[in-house]
Amino acid sequence: MTGWLTVLLLLVPTAGCLFTLLLPERWATLMGVITTATVLADTVAVIALFHLSGKIQFQVDKPWIPELGSRFHLGLDGISLPLIVLTALLTFLCTAYLMPRASRPERPRAFVALVLLMEVGTLGTFIALDLLLFFVAFELVLVPMYSLIAGWGGSRRRPAANQFILYTLLGSGFLLVGILIVAVQTGTLDMVALTAGSGMNRTVQIIAFLAMAIGFAVKTPMWPLHSWLPDAHTQAPTVGSVLLAGVLLKMGTYGFVRVALPILPDGARLWAPWLGTFAVIGIIYAALACLAQRDLKRLIAFSSVGHMGFVLLGIASLTPIGLNAALFANIAHGLITGLLFFLVGGISQRYHSTELDRLGGGLLAKAPRLGSLLVFASVASLGLPGLAGFWGEMLALQAAFQPAAGLSRGLYLVLMATAGIGAVLTAGYFLAMLHRVAQGPVGPLWRAVRISDVSGREWLAWTPLIAGVVLLGVWPATLLTVSAPAVRAVLGLG
Template identity: 60%
Template sequence: MILTAMLVVPFVGAVLTLFSPGGSPPRLTRLARLHGLFFSAVTLVLAVVAAATFDYGRRGPQLGFDHTWAASIGLRFHLGVDGISLPLVVLTAALTFLCMIYTARVLPAADEGAGSPRALIGLILLLEVGMLGTFVSLDLVLFFVFFEVVLVPMYFVIAHWGGSPGARERARAAANKFILYTLLGSGFLLVGILLIAVNAHTLDMTTLAARHGAGLSHNVQLAAFGLVAIGFAVKTPMWPLHTWLPDAHTEAPTVGSVLLAGVLLKMGTYGFVRIAVPDVPEGARVLAPWLGLLAVIGIIYGALACLAQRELKRMIAYSSIGHMGFVLLGIATLTPVGVNAALFGNIAHGLITGLLFFVAGAIKERYGTGDLDTLGGGMLAKAPYLASILTFAAVASLGLPGLAGFWGEMLALLGAYQPHAGLPRATYVTFMALGGLGAVLTAAYFLRLLSRVTHGAVAERWVRTRFADVRAHELLAWTPLITATLFIGLWPKTLLDLTDGAVRMLLGAR
């Protein structure tokens, strides 16, 4: 029942927070903060317990819960975790708790009458239900339900707490763009899921994965992969379906950006690995080169776009397009090496980009702007610890060996050098070369960022201004991310050994 409890706890917390009895605004704000910390902490403890009780010698789903939901159509409330989903479950619970620590001291204001601190906390807890449910679902319809649950709370988080108080027009526009793109992608995803279920006569994801496409014709597999790939590509996001992401990240409050980058983007790539590749492998083999092509275009495009940005959060948002391109390239190889690289890159990106958005929010809070020209240089002189953490996050994101960002990118390129036997090797070697160029450009834009913000002389407008350095609540929220980035960067085998068995089982490899 531990997975069920992981879903029930934040849901109860969201209900209690959103519908708590009346009182003075300060009292309600304190109560909301306590609710957020308590329920997210309990959820994190449950996730850690799940990790502690997990049998790392087994490949298949564990800690399962299976209950008939609608017997007439074979719909079941079926939950479970394996080596693929467990790291994402722990990452989701940890990032949500760290966001609650951050919001315990920094609660962004909402529009007048549009929301309150307790509404923000309640929506984040509801968002956690959807994120966790996506990663533990083993029924196609249940997966789709949780996949969609995240859209509504994230929409309101961006629309009502994004941007600046009193000027929410751009935030609302970004939220509208986010919901329209993702709902359109969800339409394709639903049709693809139903196409698989109707022809396979089952909704059970473990059964479908074990069949490896048996019983599904070539044309059905091709159509189904194309449909679900569009749905997952929007959420990832893959070029050219990415245009909602920079606006959403730029306008979202700090905690919204952290969860959007750290978890929501992973739902798309997780769907590729969990559903698209194992359930319809013939469709995957036909369309994988096109997926690889779009992935490397995203890598190059994201890096070039970052070089052109003048706003800190927008630059980090475009960097996510490039980093997720490496994840998609790993998946497109259809090999255990490539898919393991993709899963490693998922976790690394969640840790590092979550940290980057936390730091970007802290910088904007102090300087009142994220504009790179206005920030100027010399942050090492004004706030040395804050500048040092920004430097750490930047070099981790550019793929410095010994840090988490290195392994996902390097192994994805290695997988492209030796793709699945049924794929054109020369094409994938070209993808590898283009991906390597993207890695060089990634280093270029992050080093350019540091030279413009942290180094050099202090901009004249800030010479007489005093800034607070890293505060206690920020250090509490950021230290776990820094530690995890170092740990899996120095000991990548810890994560690779966890995912490898489940990956080989899904791919039908030994």
């Protein structure tokens, strides 16, 4: 009887998207806020009725495309629920951020409709329990994100948008091949039935896992399939960057945990060491790239590659600790990096640039609240104990210390040590950025210019993210108790 709450997660933003296109431009942002607030209220109702267990809840299972054996099968558990809440929260905050006239984009009706369409796709990805339905939702987000970058991005928005769509479509092709292999071999697209036991032989699982892994790795993004991300982040509007980092990147790692690992366990065991190796290379590469950046927004973009590397390292351990670490780090990254891109957007509005040389120093002196928030978000991102960023990375390293049986412990110890070096480098580039931007004397360009501090509407948009970072940092069990039973069920541990 509670399945209607799951349907509403798709129905409300779809209806809101259509109504927005029919409204005058001046009412578009208000319609976006009302729609996303309704979706957020729906997620609160889901939380209130959710039971801490490894079972799929709030299910809806109806015929969809009988000729293909595909069903409109929806549901959620402790793996998907935190991501649903994160998506609903960030989308609501983004639409609220657009309400004041100063932040309203050109052509707000089309902009808000695209944001709502993206919410349909992301929520659909996290609640789909049919592989074909999952693929459709997974792909749906590409069009609105491409349009946001190409239509409202920076001076080089077209090349960045084209690179984004080409990379992600390439990954989608591999993902579709993997899904088709599974469907042909098993005769079903139902993810619940496939998780219980697919019956595929080892060779087929190895091939199917590789195809799916490439598709998910592009969206994550995993080194060396990451090169679309920095340009997309740098050129995207603030809201686009927040949703790209906070929600879209999580779809790839969710796909690993929800689809690839439980359905193709033999393939996962073979490819896990490679997955962990590429993840750690990405951690080191991203840290070194961040040290060389001259643009604040591009620096934050490259940092996402490193943070998602820790998520992949946790997944590659194939242990309950590792998967819980990955899911925790996903949520922490969404909150922290979403806040960072909001802050960078605020800095760009005030300074009309994100180039480090042009910004100069002294942000704490010119706008002490804005500077303090930048310091807070940066130390949270580098993994300061007591804030959300610490737990995901620490648990991922612990999982690498003792990987699943059958995996080379020697290799994973090397991966753990190398990732630890990456964590130190992460602290280095964030501290260097803060020294260059927040501290020191005010840059010569800005000494006689008044820079406004954090406004009331910015506090309203950013405070929930700050509270979430602190809450999960002080009380990580808030999230771990939700995901742990579902993780054990996915790994077949009861």
